[in-house]
Amino acid sequence: MMVTCEQMQRLEESAFLRGVLAKDLMEEAGVGIAKVVQQFFPQTGALVLCLGKGNNAGDALVAARILKERGWQIVVRLAYAEKDFKALPAAHWKALGGEFKIVNSLVELSDERGSVVVMDGLIGIGGVGRGALRGGLADVVLEINALRERRHVEVMALDLPSGLDGNTGVPGACCVRADLTITIACVKVGLLADAAVNHVGRLVVVPLRELADGAGDADAVVLLSNRLLSKLPRRDFDFHKGRAGRVGIVAGSRGMLGAAVLSARGALHGGAGLVTVYVREEMYALLAPMMPVEVMVKPVPNYEVCLEDRLDVLVIGPGLGRMFAEEVRAILKKVAVPVVLDADGINAMAESDARLDFLGEVKARVLLTPHPGEMARLVTGAEEWKCLSRAELAREFAERFPNVQLLLKGSRTVIAAKGRALAFNTTGNPGMASGGMGDVLSGLCGALIAQGLDGYDAACLGAWLSGRSAELAITHGEVSQESLTAGDVAANLGRAFASLKALDF
Ligand SMILES: NC(=O)C1=CN([C@@H]2O[C@H](COP(=O)(O)OP(=O)(O)OC[C@H]3O[C@@H](n4cnc5c(N)ncnc54)[C@H](O)[C@@H]3O)[C@@H](O)[C@H]2O)[C@@H](O)CC1
Ligand SMILES: [K+]
CATH class of the missing domain: 3.40.50.10260 (YjeF N-terminal domain)
Known part of the structure; x- marks a missing residue:
């Protein structure tokens, strides 16, 4: 309150x-x-x-x-x-x-x-x-x-x-x-x-x-462990990987292959049952050896191929580059499972002529995870939103797009969805101001959706966990704010889940 x-x-x-x-x-x-x-x-x-x-x-x-x-x-x-x-x-x-x-x-x-x-x-x-x-x-x-x-x-x-x-x-x-x-x-x-x-x-x-x-x-809440823990599914003893969910990831391109790896690590350490990364055939030989061995890497001639697979969620965008915007839009028009749209996935929409109208036409539930720059590109031209605070912008945006859940990144990440309380994240530190943090978060949110959470809850939990992981890497690890990397955040997600279960602050 x-x-x-x-x-x-x-x-x-x-x-x-x-x-x-x-x-x-x-x-x-x-x-x-x-x-x-x-x-x-x-x-x-x-x-x-x-x-x-x-x-x-x-x-x-x-x-x-x-x-x-x-x-x-x-x-x-x-x-x-x-x-x-x-x-x-x-x-x-x-x-x-x-x-x-x-x-x-x-x-x-x-x-x-x-x-x-x-x-x-x-x-x-x-x-x-x-x-x-x-x-x-x-x-x-x-x-x-x-x-x-x-x-x-x-x-x-x-x-x-x-x-x-x-x-x-x-x-x-x-x-x-x-x-x-x-x-x-x-x-x-x-x-x-x-x-x-x-x-x-x-x-x-x-x-x-x-x-x-x-x-x-x-109408507004801050994210605290005691409220978030109940959103995390409790696993039955006979839980199996199918129930933990299948995450598909469309990410990585020449020069930005690491983004696909970090997103996949976010999904793996976030509890996904199966993680499949879709990669262009010409990049396969480079990307496959970089991936954790638990991840399936699937070479594809066109990203739309991912629509043929049985998936519970599709993460699109980390390090994808700007060349595949057409394919991303084609996927968004057809996809039936929930989508986490990040980075160049968001840019693919921001570049379309229709921009926001396009988003309104997407049938699937979309969790959008823009950083402030991506958000600004997305709402370019929407004059009525120019002078709003971050919280107001998130609220207005969610109101206009009922199929979208918004996670607006920043030092105080906010999460908005129509009919839900505006949520302010509490965790994280300035050490997270380095490349790749968003990639880990996208995979993590994908994994949480695959485990049955809706996009809003996944965003709330994902934001809290990734921020807490960054804190734990410093308090319990061997890193400082200066040396913290996105890899450290992925590596410490287990500690963050434990911290959530301990109802830490
Ligand atoms: N009252 C209670 O039952 C509780 C109070 N709590 C704590 O107590 C705080 C409030 O305590 P108080 O009401 O004693 O007030 P504060 O401790 O906030 O201080 C107020 C004092 O500062 C002086 N002051 C106010 N504005 C000033 C200014 N602009 N320049 C210079 N001096 C100024 C005033 O003379 C006043 O005595 C809460 O913020 C919280 O930290 C908590 O312990 C919870 C319970
Ligand atoms: K004080």
């Missing part, structure tokens, strides 16, 4: 009227935050608490108390004097005990060795409607951003990145740039605005039992 800051405050107030205690909510929030820190930073280091005077700081202090016991070294930067703490954070400040270091400026940490994680507990929804940050709060925000930039520390914002308008998502002049935002109980609408993305980073929701049902926007 998505709420405004005022709706969140009303939810809290009505909980208090029911007899719920603020201190209990804060304890639950802090316990949840500590779990998030352990998930994302399995190795301990220095935890730098940046504290305002309100309950946002209280959340940070509860988490710090727990994390200190788990081996984290606590460092504190106060935006106000100790005496200014409100009652609850003041109590938790006392409870933290004395064993931490206080710094007067985060500049003191510029040469700190080892892992340094900054926790922004400066201000949460208490700042709504109170204008730009002032005084000590503004100073600390500038220090956080400078330390992040120069020392490459990881920054976690609690509830909201301090300085961000939680309703509009517009960052103030001084606004924390977080790598991770841990929001409490409900997602504040501003966190999902396009303008907010570089301040929010990875979005995590810590649920609170007493603040679960809100009067917010039910």
